[in-house]
Each structure stands twice: as C-alpha cells, then as structure tokens.
Amino acid sequence: MTPRPVVPGFHPDPSVVRVGDTYWMVHSSFEYAPGVPLYRSPDLVTWEQAGHVLARPSQLDVSAAPGSGGITAPTIRHHDGRFWMVTTNLADGGWQVLTSAEDPLGDWSDPVRLTGVRGIDPDLAWDDDGTLLVSYAGFGAGGPAGLVQQAVDPVTGAALTERRPLWQGTGGRFPEGPHLYRVGALWYLLIAEGGTERGHAVTIARGHSPAGPFEPCPSNPLLTHRGVESPVQNTGHADLVQRPDGSWAILFHGVRPRGASPQFHVLGRETFAAEVEWVDGWPRLGEWLTPPDGAVEVSDDLSGPAWVAPRRFPGELLTRVEGGWRLTAADPDPASEDLAVVGRRQEHEDALFRAVVRASDGVGGLTVRIDARHHLDLEVEGDRVRAVAQVGALRSVLGEAAVPPGDDVVLEIRTLPGEGHFSSTALAPDVLVAGLAGAGGSTELGRLDGRYVSTEVAGGMTGRLGGVWCARGELLVRSTTYRGADAPAAV
Template sequence: MPIAKKPVVPGLHPDPSVCRAGSEFYLVNSSFEYAPGVPIFRSGDLRHWSPIGHVLDRPDQLELAGCRHSGGVYAPTLRYHRERFWMITTNVHDQPGQVLVTATDPAGAWSRPIRVPDADGIDPDLAWDDAGTCWLTWSGELPKGRQGIIQAVLDTETGALLTEPAVIWRGTGGQFPEGPHLIRRGSTWYLFIAEGGTERGHAVTVARGPRPDGPFEPCPDNPLLTARGSAWSTQSTGHADVVQRPDGSWAMVFLGVRLRGSALCWHVLGRETFAAELDWEDGWPRLGEPIEGDAAGPVVEELTGPGLPHAWVAPARFPADLLRYTPEGHWHLTSPSHEEVFVGRRQQHFFISAQARVDPGAGRAGVELRIDPFHRVTLSVEGDQVRVTASIGGVQAVLGETTVTAPPVLELRTRPSEGAEGTPCQGPDLIVAGVREATGFRELGRLDGRYLSTEVAGGFTGRMIGLVGADAAVRSFVYRGSDDLTDLDD
C-alpha cells in the first residue's frame, strides 16, 4: 500500500496524537524547546486541519528556561473522556515523570499540570476501561534492565500510580520501542508502538490482548507501517495514533519526512503529520489508502497587530514576552537580558519568501532561517550595513554584505538546488538572502540547503523562519510559502 506523499499538517509537527469529540477531530504534536507548547488542531474530515492554539500556553504549565535544542516537550497524547479533553506529555527539561492537563474546551484554557513523578520515561498514553480505571502506558526502563513499554494504573486526580509499573511489551526487536497508544476495538485491546528509531528505520508495530495490560500477542504481519528500504518519497514513517469515525471506520495519523535532493537525500521541514485509512482484517489493523492534504500553498501570513498568529513560537521563552505590539502600530522585538533572541514560525513549504523591515536602533536585527542556534542563516541590518552570515556547527562565515542609505526590506528565500552546468545539486534547496529594492530582489549571498537540514544539524526538529535581534522596531514581516515555486514568482 503506498504512503501519502502530502502531509495533512506540514512542517515541524511530529508525534501526532488524535482523538474525536462528536463529529470533530483534534490533533496535537510535540513542540520540543518551543513555547507555547503542544500545538492543537481541529478537523472535520482528518484531511484539513485548522490551528486553534496551544495546550501549554502559560509559564505555570511549561518550564523551558535554559532548555537545550531538541529538549522540552516530547510526544503528547490527546484523549476525550467523559466530556473532557486530556493531554499528557513529557517535558524532558523539567521535573522527572509526566505532565497531565485537562480542559472542557480544546482551544483552552487548559488546567494547571498534574505531575506524575513516578512514571519515569517518555511518550505517555492514557486509556480508560469500562470500570473507569485509567491505564497509563509509556516508554522507559525499570530496575534490573527491564525496558520497553511500561504500564501502571493512574490516579488522575493526584498523579499517583496505583499499581507497580510493569513492562507489558518489548516490541518485535526494533530499537527504541516507544510511542505507545492503547485503544480498544470491541472486546480486544490493541497496543500500537513505534520501533526502529525515528530516522529511516522507523516503523509502527501492533499487538493485541484481552485486557489493557495484556498479555499481548504481536501481529503476525508486523510492521503495520514502515517506509524503510523503499523508494517512497515519504520516509521515516512511524509513531502512529488511530481514531474511529462516527460511521465506524478508522483512520491513522503518523509522522514522516519528505526527502529532497539526491544520493543520501535530505529533509529540512522536520517530521510532519501524515494520515491514512485503517482497515481491519481477521482482527488485525491493516494500512489503508492514503489520506492526503491539499497542495501546500500558496500561504501568505503577515504580522498584523495586536495578536501574534497561532504559529509563532520562541525557543525556551514565550514569544509574547519578546515581541510586542506598540501603540504606534508596529511590533517591537526586545530581549530582557539584552542578548539576541529569535521569534518565528515553522517553515511549512519547500519554497518560501520571508520579507522583513526592521529598525534596530543601535544594535542589529533582521530575519533568520534556522534549525537551531548552531545551524542558521541570518540576514541583518546594523547601522548602514546589511550582512548575510551563516553558522554551521562551530563555523561562521559572511556570505555577503552591502551598504544602504535607508532601512531596507530584507528577504530570505528558498529556491531549487542548482548544480554545475545545469545539473541537479545533491542538496534539498538553496537558501538565498538579499534586499528588496525598487527594481526587484538583489541577492547578497546563498547557502546550500544541506547545511540547514536535520541530517547535518541532528536533533528532532526542523527549520524555523522569523525575526532575530535584541532591540528593534519591526515595521513589517511577511511569510509566503508554497510547494509550487510558480506561486512565488516575482
């Protein structure tokens, strides 16, 4: 069965978890070091998803101060039970254990966290049986080297474990058994997990049992889903969650990456959310037809006051503390500690243009495309100088510069790779930086997009595009994106 080529939620939206309330579906994703945390979406058809906010949108819910890249919030689970939404996740930067919040409205406000300190590990899941018992399942390791998928009964009021944690399944032999989701169909309980690591060996396997705690019998046709060893353009597929529609049919959401370039291939947008039908045969789930999102783009997003768009986030800080709308009708980027800060949104399209006009005063500010602080391209203005710099690991380079007489419109864009004499480049794209003038775009520098790929940078995230600086008036910022370059032609 082919795997979807188009995600339903593009860009950095991995580890999807889905639930249904009435006729509406809701989905959450990992957010790592970015605040606010755990983006949440609504859909009526599992194909078109609209952002409605973030679950962890306040400092009393989300502690990220000093969080390292790819730390923070891992693999949430979203469930609807007894007319209430429940979200549980791991903040690996914060206290040990898990974090549980609830809400009657998925758009918020969500409750203060209930801590589950004795469930040490990642990727927690919640499931309730007919008696109202809540079963907490996660990935971790118990004393004496017992590791795999762990489970205990949870008191959802206090966060206490009511039974001794026990390993219920170790998977089929792939590395890193994780991402468990426990669901019931009829009288049978199914345990979906991820194996093989979240890179090219990623897979979904499944087992079933008569009770939430098993014993579990693995599906004879595992893995249920994997792209390893295939020529599909969507790779690293895994970490799935499933949901039943009102008509009784089932669907599955999962993460994957879209590769670009040649040879090793590269991905730059992060792990994205894909979907597929889920069929059943002889009591086992089977991968069905792809559920694909619409063609991505064109999308235009402008910073207009006074509220920030849902998509805007910042690493280890809340963006509202760094980027504020002023009575004068523009945004002001500020850093309480006077060091440069970044505020932005996910790159969700293969081809983008991000234009910004900033007035940095005595410092420097501009627009930046990054995966992390060590892998980024910055186009900034300082005084009458515009400069393009690249940071790749510990190496920094100036790619180009010019002198201006007035605050310029800065532009970062991504374009198709170009090789020698018209041959395709091995990289995923080109990152091009320049200024927008009356006569059009003037390029100042460019960088092979491989240097801002996950394969080079490592970690679990993808590219972000936004504003950087310590103290600057932001007169305008416009993001344009599409997977079809003709949508962005000048």
C-alpha cells in the same frame, strides 16, 4: 498522486481524538513555547491550528531546554466529559505533564506532575472500572527499560501501581510511542519501533486485557517505509481514530528528504494520514489522505498561534508599539543560544520569508534556523546589512550592503531547488538565498547550501523556523510575510 502532509512542517508525534464531528490533534514542540500545538479538523484532511495546550508560563518551562529538548510526544484523549493531554517535559526535571479542559479552545488546567512515571511517550487509557492507565517507554538506572504501564491517580499524579512490562514489539530498536485502544472485546497496543530515522515503523498487537499478554499482528508492520522507494520516509509514531460512520484512519509522521545521498530533510517530521481497513480483526493500511496542493501566503502581526520562540514565550520578547512590534534582545551576548528569536515553521518545500524591520536601536533582522548553531541570518546594524551563515562553531559573512541608517529595511530569505545530478554530492535539498527587497527588485547578499540547515547536519528532532531575531538592543518589526508551496514556480 504524490503524498502530501495533512499538517506540514515540524509537526511530529501526532496524537488525535474525535469528539462529535470534530477531530483534535496535538504534536511535540520541544524547546519552543507555547507548547503542544493544537489542531482541529472536520475531516482529517483539512486542519486549522486552534492554539496551544501549554499556552502560558505556569504550564510550561523550557528555559533550560537544549535544542530538541523540552516537550516530546503528547497524547490527547477525551474521557468523562473532559479532554486530557499528557506529555513529557525533558527540560524541567518533572517528567510527565498531565492537563485537562472541558473546552479545548479554552484554558487548560495547570499541570499535574506524574512523579512516579519515569520515561517518555506517555499514553492515556481508562480501564473498564475507570482506572487511568499510563503506558510509556520507561527509563531506569541503566537506560531505556522498554514499554511499561502503571495505574495513576489523575488528580494527584501519584502512581497507584508498580510499573509492569508490556509487549516490546517485533525486535526493532527503541520500542516507544505506545497507544492503547479498546475495540470490541479486545485491547490493541499500537507502538513505534525501529528509531525515528529510516528504520521507523508502526506495529500492533492485541490482547484480552489492557495489561496483556499481547499477541502480535501476523502481518506486522502496519506501516513502514524502510527500504521503500517513496518521497516520504521515516514513517512512524502513529495514532488511530474512528470516524462517526465507524470507519477508521491513522495519523503518523514522516519526512520528505531531498538532495544527494543520504538525502536531507529540512522541514522536520510532518503529519500524514491514511485510511485503515479491518481484516480478520487486524487494522490494515489503506489509501493515503492527501490535501490539495497550492500556494500559501500569510501576512500577520506576530500574534497568531503559528508564532513560537525557543526557550521563552513570544510575549516575553515582544511588545506591541505604534507601527509594529518591538523585539527586545534577551541576552547581550551575540554568541549565546538565548538570542531573542520569534518565528514560524517552514511548512513547504519552497518558501519565502520576508520582514520589514528597523534596527536603529539595536542589531537584528531575519533568520531561517533549525537550531541555535545552524541558521542563515540577515543582520541589520547601523548602515549595513549582512548575510551571515552559522554552521556549528563556524560563522561566516557571505555578503553585505549599505542601507540608510534608521530607515525601514525589507529583508528576504527564500529557498531555491538544489541543482545537480542525483549521484552528485553537490546536490543539496535546496539553497537558501538571503537578500534585500526594494522598488528596483531584489539584491542578493548571500546563499547557503540547504543541507547546513537540515536535520541530517544539525541533528535533533525539529525542523526549520523562519522569523525575526534581535542580538542587541531592540528591533522594530513592521510586518512579516510567509509564502510557501511545494512547487518553486508558485513561490
């Protein structure tokens, strides 16, 4: 069976905790708001988005975040009757954000800032005496300082100790993403190393104290796909969790690249899961947990938890009106990175985004983007609809058509499989096709090689987002539809 993600489409850096019979998981969200998507599951395979941890402006400021800036690598834990989440906000100068809640479905507290913790990928663990230990990838004046640990006051955020070095891994670059666990009489330190690209790996060590020294597992790495023939690559940044029956599992991210060498991934880093067996006191990777395949179709009204916006909350851009939603331009400059965009993640290899819009009072339409400089748009302005590709600094009109001014327009962007031989550089991960839909069928206005809306071309840490946008004035959004599957015929 081909491995499939348990949470597909741009859900990297998973962290998971079990409370009772329910599992809770969080992910990085970078420049998008709300921040830190929160999922729950009864079985580690079927996941439902329950909301966001950083769900209001008082908790999250990513207004200054560049592409792939903002919120990175959260950790979620449960201690002394409360849920705790810590993450790093690289966009507001405050570094670590620590928040908590008795009920994860309710309001999480306004953040406490850990001002003495300078780095990324913070972890939470409590020593035997109840002291909160934060382990993380430290930064210093000269750059990365390796994996370090400090005791922290969770009420004030003050560091109680100087940082001390931890195990630095097996020699891979960028040791990061530490998670510390007490298992029996030993403490285990799980980390990521090798970088989050093709060299990514998960390694583990153990010791008698949470401060070390740590003995590396003799069969490291616990998980890696470097140099392995697999449809899933870049596997790493993991978290372990124990089931009620005592068995264990691991959640980790990976990508599904396609197209010609070096291949391209367009969905971002997705979350996968596998069984874990313990052998001679060490975890070993077991069978992957794979949800069933199947087509998905979602029609909603822009208010659900799947909808996010770059550098702003959707509520700052959208207003509910009779017959739909009014999306108001955030900046009059159409070249600005601050265009009003509200979208949802592309979660399947083959997908269709549709929006019914009216642009009588502005300019806007439908987009599929990976960042502000790499996207394919359908732009409605007056009596014209244009398919426009943005690739870096280059902006090109691929085609256009006339439409009745002031009428509703049905816009569609869908993906098609890339065509060609695997040894040909012409083989794309997919092809994006933009057009109009109507009673007489679809009218194609333009198509774009999918590699130009991929991480390998755009760079960064995110995946594709599809949604509506407005560059000037207001756009009336009547409805949206997302259809996705991992088989083109199903879409």
